[in-house]
Amino acid sequence: MARHVITGWAVLARRSALFILALVLLGAGGCANDKKVMAAADSAQRELKPAVMEDEVLQAYFQKVGDQIIQAAVELDKAGFGPESHKSADGNAWMFSDRMKFYLVNSKTLNAFTTGGEYMYIYNELFLNCQSEDELAAVMAHEYAHVYARHVKSGMDRHLGQNVGTGVVAVGTGVASLLFGGGLSSSLSNAQTAGSAASSAGQFVGMGFTRADEDEADKIGFAFYTRAGWDPNHFADFFKHMIEAGYDKTPEMMSDHPKLSTRVANTDKRVAKLPADAGKWRKPPTADARQFAALQERSAQLAGSMPNDKTTQKAQAMLASFPSCVSPADHPGQKASRKK
Numbered sequence: 001m002a003r004h005v006i007t008g009w010a011v012l013a014r015r016s017a018l019f020i021l022a023l024v025l026l027g028a029g030g031c032a033n034d035k036k037v038m039a040a041a042d043s044a045q046r047e048l049k050p051a052v053m054e055d056e057v058l059q060a061y062f063q064k065v066g067d068q069i070i071q072a073a074v075e076l077d078k079a080g081f082g083p084e085s086h087k088s089a090d091g092n093a094w095m096f097s098d099r100m101k102f103y104l105v106n107s108k109t110l111n112a113f114t115t116g117g118e119y120m121y122i123y124n125e126l127f128l129n130c131q132s133e134d135e136l137a138a139v140m141a142h143e144y145a146h147v148y149a150r151h152v153k154s155g156m157d158r159h160l161g162q163n164v165g166t167g168v169v170a171v172g173t174g175v176a177s178l179l180f181g182g183g184l185s186s187s188l189s190n191a192q193t194a195g196s197a198a199s200s201a202g203q204f205v206g207m208g209f210t211r212a213d214e215d216e217a218d219k220i221g222f223a224f225y226t227r228a229g230w231d232p233n234h235f236a237d238f239f240k241h242m243i244e245a246g247y248d249k250t251p252e253m254m255s256d257h258p259k260l261s262t263r264v265a266n267t268d269k270r271v272a273k274l275p276a277d278a279g280k281w282r283k284p285p286t287a288d289a290r291q292f293a294a295l296q297e298r299s300a301q302l303a304g305s306m307p308n309d310k311t312t313q314k315a316q317a318m319l320a321s322f323p324s325c326v327s328p329a330d331h332p333g334q335k336a337s338r339k340k
Contacts, residue, residue: 032156034090034117040156040203041117044318051105051315053124055302058104061295062122062140064286065133066102069141070095072227073148081223083216085150094118095148102140106303106312107319109333112326114143115204116152123319124303126326131241133285133292134234138225139326145220146209146325155207205338208323214257215266222270229283232274236267242327250329257328 053059074096076082086092099118107123114120120143122136130136146152209217226232239260242248248260258266287295306312321337324330330338 032153034088034094034150034153037150037153037156038094038117041115041119041152044115044204045119047318048103048105048121048315050307050309050311051107051319053104053106053299053302053306055104055298058295058299058302061287062102062104065137066100066120066140066144068228068283068286069137069144069224070100072224073144076223076227082220083149085154086148088150100144100147102143104299105315105319106306107316109320109331110326111319111322111324111334112139112143113204113319113322114146114152114325116147116150120144120147121319124299127299128296129241130238130292130296132234132237132289133287134230135238135241136292137228137230138221138235138238141221141225141228142217143221143325145217145224146213148220148224149213149216151209151213151217152207154213155209158210205318205321205323208256209325210256211252211258214325215263218263218266219270222267226274226278227281229281230285231282232271232278235271236264238326239263239267247327252328255328257324259328 077086077092077096097118100120101118102120102122104127105121105123108125109123110125110129111123112121112126113123120140122140122143126139127136130139222232222235225235243260243264250259252259252262285292317337317340320333321340322334324334
């Protein structure tokens with residue numbers, strides 16, 4: 001009888017341990033915050049670095065355009081501009097630091113993306129398809145607006161269900177450890193390792209922004225772009241050229257993104273609402289048409305000379321798998337990379 005009681009208590013204790021294990025793993029992540037977003041972005045940057053186009057001239061140009069956008073954001077932040085998601089107890093000073101980087105990356109995918117934190121990536125294919133600095137600056141302002149509005153944090157929160165699924169995998173590992181003689185401490189360790197392995201590599205692959213996120217990033221990015229000195233009438237030029245190239249065929253109801261034609265129409269409304277003295281914000285471009293074309297040629301030549309080793313290919317595959325941030329639907333190449 002005593003033996004059965006002891007066995008019963010052992011089973012109960014083991015079940016209790018599993019229950020505690022599940023709670024720890026499924027609840028450990030909690031809601032995302034700036035610290036978690038920045039840590040995830042740092043991790044992604046280490047994997048994406050081999051695809052970064054290391055060139056002093058190109059990097060200086062992109063950073064100068066980016067810094068001009070950020071300086072406009074600083075002034076608007078002081079005026080209280082931005083959605084509620086921008087106003088955080090975590091503070092906003094990091095968004096305006098000299099650590100904020102705009103990277104040109106070697107990828108044949110037409111895209112731009114931010115992992116939040118201090119990193120924004122402009123794909124070389126997109127840069128080569130821009131017909132002016134206005135188009136490039138509009139895309140860069142849009143990406144920085146995602147950071148300003150903490151859209152990556154929102155995306156992480158939306159993927160809580162996915163994280164819970166990862167936690168279930170981890171709990172399964174913990175179960176196996178407990179059933180085959182492992183203690184609670186070792187089971188927690190094994191489960192955490194499994195959870196990390198299941199979620200670390202592709203945490204941004206499925207984290208696309210919503211239609212509302214994209215429209216908000218256009219709205220905020222338009223404010224940065226115009227205050228920074230670029231022509232508001234050219235903010236939507238890249239969208240127009242994508243429409244001409246046939247990128248706007250996906251019905252809006254079947255996409256997480258607004259149609260490109262909708263984004264153009266919304267931009268027209270924002271232009272019409274600008275104050276009468278908005279013309280005073282205009283500044284000369286960082287690179288005129290001739291200089292811009294020379295930078296694109298430099299970028300094309302550099303892309304062709306970059307190493308094509310396994311680490312570079314892995315970084316390019318990850319970049320190709322990120323959701324589209326400039327078109328209503330992901331391209332076939334993006335979907336294929338995501339499956340891999």
